[in-house]
Structures are given as structure tokens and as C-alpha cells.
Amino acid sequence: MIVFGALILALIVSLAGVLAGAWWAPFVAGLAIGFIQPRARVAVPAGAMVGLLAWALPLAAVQVRYGAGSAAESLAAIMGFGHQGAIPVVLTCAVGLLLGLTGAWFGSAARSLAYPAISR
Amino acid sequence: MIAALVVSAAVLYAAFAGAGPLPALGPAFNPVTGAWTMAADAAIGSQTLRLAGLEKPVNVTLEADGTSHIVAQTDHDLFLATGYMHARFRLFQMDLLRRQGEGRLSEVVGKAALDSDRFELQLGLLRTAQAEWNAASQRSRDAGVAYAQGVNDRISEAETNHQLPAMFALLGYQPKPWTPIDSLIVKGDMTQTLNFTDTPLVMALLEKSLGADLTSQWFTTLPPNPQSPYDPGPYPPAVAPAPIAAVSHVTDSEAVAAADVYQRLASLPAGLIATGGDSNNWAVAGSRSTSGGALMAGDPHLHLTLPAIWYQLTWDSPSYHVSGVSIPGTPAILIGHNQHISWSLTDAQNQQTFFYLEHEDSAHPGQYLWKGAWKSYSTVSYDIPVLGGATDHLAVKISVHGPVITERGQTTSVWWAGNIPSQDLDVLLGVDQAGNYQQFRDALRGWYSPTHNFVYADDQGNIGLISAGYYPQVAAGQPWLPMPGTGEDDVVGTIPFDSIPQVYNPPSGIIWSANQRQVTADYPYYIGTASNFFDPGYRANEIHRALSQSSKLSAADMAALQTDTRDFLASEIVPILLQVIPSSPSKDLLTNWDYRMEINSPAATIWWTFWQSYLAATFDSYWHSRGVTVSRSELNDALGQDLEAWTLGDPSNAAFTYGGSSNTAFDVMRTAFASTLSSLTKQLGSDPSTWTWGTVHQRVIENLAQVKGLDYGPRPDRGDANTPLAAPDFPSSHGPSWRMVVDWGAGTFQAIYPGGQSENPASTWYSDRVDAWFNGKYAAMLSADAAAKSGGAKTWSLQP
Numbered sequence: 001m002i003v004f005g006a007l008i009l010a011l012i013v014s015l016a017g018v019l020a021g022a023w024w025a026p027f028v029a030g031l032a033i034g035f036i037q038p039r040a041r042v043a044v045p046a047g048a049m050v051g052l053l054a055w056a057l058p059l060a061a062v063q064v065r066y067g068a069g070s071a072a073e074s075l076a077a078i079m080g081f082g083h084q085g086a087i088p089v090v091l092t093c094a095v096g097l098l099l100g101l102t103g104a105w106f107g108s109a110a111r112s113l114a115y116p117a118i119s120r
Numbered sequence: 121m122i123a124a125l126v127v128s129a130a131v132l133y134a135a136f137a138g139a140g141p142l143p144a145l146g147p148a149f150n151p152v153t154g155a156w157t158m159a160a161d162a163a164i165g166s167q168t169l170r171l172a173g174l175e176k177p178v179n180v181t182l183e184a185d186g187t188s189h190i191v192a193q194t195d196h197d198l199f200l201a202t203g204y205m206h207a208r209f210r211l212f213q214m215d216l217l218r219r220q221g222e223g224r225l226s227e228v229v230g231k232a233a234l235d236s237d238r239f240e241l242q243l244g245l246l247r248t249a250q251a252e253w254n255a256a257s258q259r260s261r262d263a264g265v266a267y268a269q270g271v272n273d274r275i276s277e278a279e280t281n282h283q284l285p286a287m288f289a290l291l292g293y294q295p296k297p298w299t300p301i302d303s304l305i306v307k308g309d310m311t312q313t314l315n316f317t318d319t320p321l322v323m324a325l326l327e328k329s330l331g332a333d334l335t336s337q338w339f340t341t342l343p344p345n346p347q348s349p350y351d352p353g354p355y356p357p358a359v360a361p362a363p364i365a366a367v368s369h370v371t372d373s374e375a376v377a378a379a380d381v382y383q384r385l386a387s388l389p390a391g392l393i394a395t396g397g398d399s400n401n402w403a404v405a406g407s408r409s410t411s412g413g414a415l416m417a418g419d420p421h422l423h424l425t426l427p428a429i430w431y432q433l434t435w436d437s438p439s440y441h442v443s444g445v446s447i448p449g450t451p452a453i454l455i456g457h458n459q460h461i462s463w464s465l466t467d468a469q470n471q472q473t474f475f476y477l478e479h480e481d482s483a484h485p486g487q488y489l490w491k492g493a494w495k496s497y498s499t500v501s502y503d504i505p506v507l508g509g510a511t512d513h514l515a516v517k518i519s520v521h522g523p524v525i526t527e528r529g530q531t532t533s534v535w536w537a538g539n540i541p542s543q544d545l546d547v548l549l550g551v552d553q554a555g556n557y558q559q560f561r562d563a564l565r566g567w568y569s570p571t572h573n574f575v576y577a578d579d580q581g582n583i584g585l586i587s588a589g590y591y592p593q594v595a596a597g598q599p600w601l602p603m604p605g606t607g608e609d610d611v612v613g614t615i616p617f618d619s620i621p622q623v624y625n626p627p628s629g630i631i632w633s634a635n636q637r638q639v640t641a642d643y644p645y646y647i648g649t650a651s652n653f654f655d656p657g658y659r660a661n662e663i664h665r666a667l668s669q670s671s672k673l674s675a676a677d678m679a680a681l682q683t684d685t686r687d688f689l690a691s692e693i694v695p696i697l698l699q700v701i702p703s704s705p706s707k708d709l710l711t712n713w714d715y716r717m718e719i720n721s722p723a724a725t726i727w728w729t730f731w732q733s734y735l736a737a738t739f740d741s742y743w744h745s746r747g748v749t750v751s752r753s754e755l756n757d758a759l760g761q762d763l764e765a766w767t768l769g770d771p772s773n774a775a776f777t778y779g780g781s782s783n784t785a786f787d788v789m790r791t792a793f794a795s796t797l798s799s800l801t802k803q804l805g806s807d808p809s810t811w812t813w814g815t816v817h818q819r820v821i822e823n824l825a826q827v828k829g830l831d832y833g834p835r836p837d838r839g840d841a842n843t844p845l846a847a848p849d850f851p852s853s854h855g856p857s858w859r860m861v862v863d864w865g866a867g868t869f870q871a872i873y874p875g876g877q878s879e880n881p882a883s884t885w886y887s888d889r890v891d892a893w894f895n896g897k898y899a900a901m902l903s904a905d906a907a908a909k910s911g912g913a914k915t916w917s918l919q920p
Contacts, residue, residue: 018152023153033759058152066162066163071158078827080829095146103128104182109123
């Protein structure tokens with residue numbers, strides 16, 4: 001339950017950061033998860049999930065409030081992918097996921113250096 | 121640990137700085153503050169906004185297509201709200217336009233734009249805008265300051281609410297505050313696009329390679345072909361003799377200088393220098409209209425982009441009641457109507473660019489000889505920030521004639537009318553307020569550049585046309601070539617305002633302009649040569665022909681003529697061609713053709729291909745044998761006028777006898793026609809009935825930021841370079857940027873432009889008007905009251 005609560009807290013912090021323009025917040029949250037959670041195989045997927053949700057939920061809100069299809073197609077066109085609107089959606093989610101994932105991975109690695117005996 | 125560090129660093133680097141073609145992924149794709157905000161931006165509803173600097177509440181009605189109606193209680197608030205609305209829908213476009221003129225594109229796009237930046241800073245739009253602002257009238261200052269405040273209100277709001285246009289997020293920068301000088305820069309961009317020309321350089325290169333004999337014969341001062349000048353005279357006597365002289369010898373060093381500048385200008389992005397005009401306007405007096413009121417039509421032709429150069433709006437304030445189109449970045453309505461008058465414009469095309477060869481001597485370093493004395497160049501230095509590279513340093517030398525444009529071969533400076541500080545913004549505001557022809561004409565006295573043919577019609581049935589602007593007159597010499605900079609050939613003034621081309625209520629009841637030479641050979645002043653300054657005249661001839669056919673004309677006739685595709689040149693040449701070529705299915709197609717360049721017409725394809733072949737068959741041998749350094753196709757307008765004139769009246773001209781042959785025009789036509797059929801068979805198959813114009817001629821409306829995926833088209837389209845519905849090039853990206861038809865008798869005002877009000881590609885207002893424009897449709901130009909009652913309208917309340 002504590003772990004779950006910590007993840008929710010990390011998600012909230014990440015979301016708040018993203019909403020305020022601090023797009024890197026999931027990396028910081030992942031870093032904290034990785035450093036606090038002793039098991040890397042838990043911390044890294046958890047960090048990735050937090051990062052993914054922190055970017056995907058606001059994107060979903062954009063879709064619900066305004067419809068994101070036209071914006072997605074436009075972004076794909078700008079990036080040179082024709083009108084393949086799925087590409088920027090996937091890219092956006094991937095950025096969030098990678099920020100959380102690498103943050104947690106780096107946090108776990110740092111923890112393993114700082115506390116080698118209790119990190120797994 | 122090392123793997124985690126490396127991967128994390130890579131992800132963070134890509135997120136912060138981007139990778140390859142990808143932008144900085146973090147800020148760019150943040151779904152709340154990045155490019156995804158274009159979705160929210162596209163959702164427009166009624167709302168109340170607070171704007172700093174407003175004196176009183178302002179009401180803005182947005183029609184279903186985004187046309188904005190601003191109702192303000194003070195003029196100050198009108199300009200402020202205009203700035204806000206422009207920035208709300210076109211901020212990135214505005215920023216690009218000012219960066220282009222200020223030489224600051226490299227700062228955001230990298231060294232790819234450095235040549236453009238260096239050229240602009242050399243040419244001097246920024247220096248001119250600063251000088252104009254220092255001398256601006258109170259009316260212009262008030263408008264410029266209020267407008268800038270409105271733009272900056274929007275920038276602040278967008279930054280606070282994370283609503284900056286997506287392109288800022290993708291390019292990774294934020295707009296700096298807007299200033300009134302930026303507005304003058306944007307106006308300078310348009311001036312440059314419309315009348316900064318390289319023609320004297322081209323003429324020098326021709327003189328050097330083609331030879332003085334053929335250059336003077338083929339590139340004449342007066343048009344060799346039939347023309348329809350709108351001002352037939354009589355003309356007031358000239359106050360100074362027109363400086364017409366024979367072509368002189370161009371030295372090697374002069375040719376090197378000309379070639380250097382010519383090649384440099386040719387390598388700049390399209391649209392920075394004028395390459396010919398394609399605009400129409402005309403008016404019909406009330407005595408000749410079915411409604412009894414004056415009719416007016418205008419369709420300025422420009423490079424067609426998304427977003428368009430135009431933003432449509434109406435103004436209602438104590439001093440302004442205007443409806444029309446504005447250029448985002450400028451606080452004026454450029455084309456439109458008010459309660460009493462309407463106006464539109466075409467480029468007048470007179471020569472406004474002159475090149476001077478400075479006389480230097482190693483004994484006088486850093487100086488040039490002028491009027492018998494050695495003068496030092498003044499110098500201005502610029503630092504040009506370059507994204508991803510070192511800051512570029514540029515020193516611009518300036519002589520009495522203007523900025524030095526090259527020091528290769530012979531130091532050459534350029535005198536350009538667009539560099540004369542002028543009060544064009546004040547002029548436009550005066551036009552917006554004018555209530556009759558006298559006020560309209562008086563307002564235009566101060567207009568300098570680009571020279572425009574301003575057509576006029578009013579609610580009293582009057583019509584007029586005046587080609588306002590600066591007509592540089594040189595003391596002596598040959599202005600169509602680079603001239604000595606020693607003082608004898610300097611620009612000494614302009615044609616007096618009362619003597620520039622103009623007509624008011626002509627007996628015929630019709631007036632028209634389509635970039636043709638406005639006056640006959642009797643006009644006593646030099647205004648430019650037939651070669652690459654003025655249009656060949658086919659559109660003007662066709663418009664004149666069409667307007668002359670009916671005793672009474674209607675607004676529907678105006679609209680039909682704006683989208684007419686009858687090729688006047690074809691109507692002259694094809695009957696002669698049919699007399700000299702043998703029978704064939706292709707000949708049958710031409711025989712039954714109405715000279716209209718329609719999508720489904722195979723005859724249109726045959727005609728156009730024939731004309732290109734005819735030009736090639738007549739002139740290419742000269743080009744190849746003499747090693748002419750200017751592309752022949754670049755000169756087709758001028759050479760086409762010669763070919764037209766010879767075919768109609770001088771078929772035995774010596775030009776047809778290259779290599780000692782005894783050919784006449786008719787022999788060359790037969791050869792060219794055979795070549796036409798051969799190449800079309802190879803390209804489109806053996807059945808001429810399938811050679812439709814739409815298969816070879818398309819139109820594209822390009823995204824302003826050059827994002828191909830955001831272009832409209834290409835799609836098959838009608839028209840060609842010579843038709844009233846102009847569609848030059850393949851694919852054509854140039855044409856009627858705005859069509860307006862006014863019927864003062866019926867009280868109807870209609871217009872359309874190919875684009876949409878918003879630069880946001882996710883908005884329905886990005887390109888919603890394009891299909892209607894393609895189909896020749898118009899939308900009513902509504903009053904603010906009518907707009908508020910129209911379906912789908914949104915209301916914005918702007919509060920202090």
C-alpha cells in the first residue's frame with residue numbers, strides 16, 4: 001500500500017510539473033522512485049508507468065476537450081510523416097515513458113552505488 | 121551505472137536539445153505547453169478577455185469563417201484590438217515576416233537563412249524602417265504604438281497561458297516584444313517583394329553576352345506589341361527631358377560585378393525580389409452598370425501561401441469604418457471599402473531599382489569619386505546570431521546612392537526607392553478614411569513604394585485609377601543598365617504627382633490595370649523598359665476587350681472576368697498558326713478552341729507547349745551560339761512580346777533567319793508545331809484528346825514555413841500566366857491572393873482569398889476558404905451588425 005501511495009504521489013507530482021510546463025518532472029519523479037525503491041525491477045517499470053501517465057493523461061484531456069486528431073495530423077506533417085497522426089501521439093507517450101524510465105533506472109543505479117548491500 | 125548514465129543522458133539530451141531533424145522533444149511535445157496546444161488554439165468560442173492598454177471595452181465578432189469585426193469606441197482601441205487579433209491568429213507569420221526584413225531568420229533556423237539575412241541587412245529594410253519611424257506622423261505613431269501594444273498583449277497572454285503558436289515550441293524560441301518599427305519592416309518586406317528588381321544587371325549581362333545590337337533590338341524601352349494603356353493621355357509636358365540613350369559598352373569588370381550580384385540574388389529564397397507582376401483591377405462607371413452604381417473589381421496576385429498574406433476584418437471606430445484585408449503585422453486595411461469609396465491595387469511595375477558602379481582608386485582607399493570629389497563610404501556593422509553556429513559579422517558600406525551590394529569586379533551600390541523613408545502607413549490610414557476621390561487622391565500623394573495602380577469607385581458612380589508612387593528620374597544616362605556612380609547619372613527626383621499616370625471618370629466609363637505599361641509612347645517621362653518591368657499586357661488587353669464588349673455590366677460580369685481563362689495571346693497567334701500548319705487532330709482541337717485555358721482542354725496544352733517551342737525555335741540558337749549567361753526562359757515575357765509583334769506584323773524579321781536561312785515566322789511556327797506534337801506524344805501519349813491542361817498544369821498553395829505536408833494541393837487548375845485568372849508556372853504557386861467585387865448600385869460587397877484566417881494547421885480556419893476560391897465563389901463582406909446576426913458567429917468582449 002505504501003508503495004502504491006508513493007507511486008500515486010509521484011504521478012501527482014509529475015502531472016503537476018507537466019501541467020506547469022516542467023516537462024522533465026517525470027524524470028525527477030522516476031529518479032526519486034529509483035532511489036527510494038530498492039528493487040530495480042520494480043522501480044524501473046514503475047517509473048516508466050508514471051512517466052507515461054504523466055504525459056498521456058494530459059494528452060487524453062486534450063483529446064476529450066478539443067479533439068487532438070487534427071493537431072496530431074498537423075504535427076505529423078510538420079515532422080515529415082505525412083498525415084500519420086498516430087506518430088506524434090506515440091512519440092509523445094514515448095517521451096513521457098522514457099523520461100520516467102530513465103529517471104528510475106538512473107535512480108536505481110545511483111542507489112546501488114550509494115547502498116550496494118541493500119539494492120537488488 | 122554507466123549504462124544508466126549514458127541512456128539517461130541521451131534521453132535528456134534529446135528532450136532538451138532535440139536530435140537530428142527532431143526538435144527538443146520535451147518542450148515541443150509537452151501535451152500541456154508544447155505543440156499540442158494547437159488543438160486548444162483551434163477551439164474558438166465566445167469569451168471575455170482583459171487587455172492592458174485598452175481605453176474602453178471593444179467588441180469583436182468573429183464570423184463562422186473567422187472574419188473579424190472590431191467595434192471600438194476610440195481609434196486607439198481599434199488599432200490595439202487589431203494588433204491583438206492579428207497576433208491571436210498570425211503571430212508566427214508576423215514573427216517570420218519581421219525576422220526576414222530584419223535579417224534575423226538565422227537566429228531561429230540556422231545558417232540556411234544566412235544569405236537571406238546578410239542580403240536584407242545589406243539592402244537596408246531595418247535602417248529604412250528606423251528612419252521612417254523617426255519621421256512618422258502623429259497619426260501613424262498613435263496607430264503603430266497602439267497596434268504594438270495589442271500584439272504584445274497577446275504575446276504576454278499566450279506565454280502565460282502556454283498558447284504560443286506550435287511553431288514556436290517546435291523551433292524552440294519565444295517571440296520578442298513587437299515594436300512599431302516591426303510593422304514598418306513588414307511593410308518593407310512587401311515593398312521588396314514587389315519592386316526590388318535585378319533587371320539592370322540582367323540587361324548588362326545580355327549586353328555583354330548577347331551583344332549590344334540584339335539587346336537593343338529585342339529588349340526595348342517601349343513595348344513592341346499591342347498594348348492597352350489605361351491612361352492614353354494627353355499628358356502634361358515633362359519638366360525635364362527623358363533620359364533615353366543608346367546602349368553603351370559594358371566593361372569586363374562591370375560584367376563581373378553584374379554577374380556576382382545577379383547570381384547572388386538568384387540564390388536567395390523565392391519572393392525576396394520582384395520577378396514580374398500578375399494583378400488585376402478595374403472599375404466601371406455607374407453609367408455603364410446594370411445597377412446604376414459604380415462597379416469595382418480587384419484581385420492582387422501574389423505568392424499564395426498558407427497562412428495567406430491577408431487577414432480579413434472590418435473596422436468601426438470614431439474615424440474608421442472600413443472593411444477589407446490587412447497584412448498581419450501592419451495597422452492598416454490595404455484593400456477594401458468604407459462607407460463611400462472602394463479601392464484595390466495592382467503593382468505599377470515602374471523601375472524603382474538602379475545600380476551604380478562606384479569609381480574607386482587605390483590612392484583613395486575606402487572612398488569613391490562623386491561629383492569630382494572623393495567621398496568616404498559610411499559603414500554600418502551588424503551581428504547576425506546563427507542557430508547552432510558562430511555569430512556572423514557583417515559590415516555594410518553605403519555610398520550616396522545606397523548600400524554597396526558587391527565589391528567583385530567593380531564596386532556596385534544600389535539605389536532603391538524602397539529605401540527612401542516614406543510615410544506609406546499614414547497614406548494607407550488616409551485612404552481608409554477618404555470619403556471621395558479628391559481625398560483619396562490627396563492621401564496618395566505621399567505614397568512612395570511599391571508603386572501601385574490604385575483603382576477607385578464610389579457611391580456616387582465615380583471611378584478612377586491612379587498609379588501612385590515614386591517614379592525616379594535620373595539626370596542622364598541609361599537607367600536600364602548599371603550606371604556610373606560619379607554623379608552625372610544620379611536619381612534627381614520623381615515625376616510630379618499631377619503628371620503620373622491617372623484617370624478619373626474617363627468617357628469610356630471603364631478603367632483597368634494589370635501591371636501593363638500605363639501610358640502610351642507619347643508619355644514624356646522614362647518609367648521603365650518593356651523588358652522585365654512591365655507585364656507583356658495580355659491580361660490587360662483581355663480585360664479591356666471584355667469590358668468593352670457590353671454596354672452594361674454587372675457584378676456577376678466582374679466575377680466572371682476575374683475567373684476567366686481566355687488567353688489573349690493565343691487569340692492573336694492561333695488563327696495565324698492554323699493557316700500555316702497541316703491538317704491533324706491537334707489542328708482540329710485548336711480550330712474549335714475558344715482560347716480558354718480550362719482544365720479539360722487539350723487545345724490549351726497544345727497552345728502552351730507550342731508557344732514555348734516557338735520561343736525556343738526562334739531564340740535558343742542565339743543563346744547557345746553567343747553563350748548568353750541569363751536563362752532564356754527568364755526572359756520569355758520580353759522575348760514573347762517581340763515574337764508576338766513579329767508574327768502579327770513582321771514575319772520576315774531577321775531574327776527568324778539565324779545561320780543564314782531564309783526562314784520566316786511561318787516556317788519557324790511549322791517547325792515548332794511539329795516539335796510540340798512530338799514532345800506531347802512522348803509525354804502524354806498518342807491521343808491528343810487526352811492532353812488536357814489539367815494533366816500538365818497544377819496549382820499548389822504552399823505552407824509559409826515550407827512544411828510540404830501542410831501545403832494545399834497540388835491539384836489540377838485552369839489559367840496560365842496570360843489569363844485574367846493568372847496561374848503561371850508548373851505547378852503554379854502564384855495567383856489571385858484576394859478577389860473582391862463591389863457593386864455600389866446594389867450595395868453589395870463580395871470577396872474571397874485562398875486560405876483561412878488562422879495560421880494554426882489544426883484549425884478549420886487554416887484553409888477553409890480554398891475550395892470556394894478554386895470554385896470561383898465569393899463571400900459577402902458583412903457589416904459588423906450583420907456579422908453578429910450571422911450563423912456561427914462568436915463574440916469576444918475585450919475589456920480594459
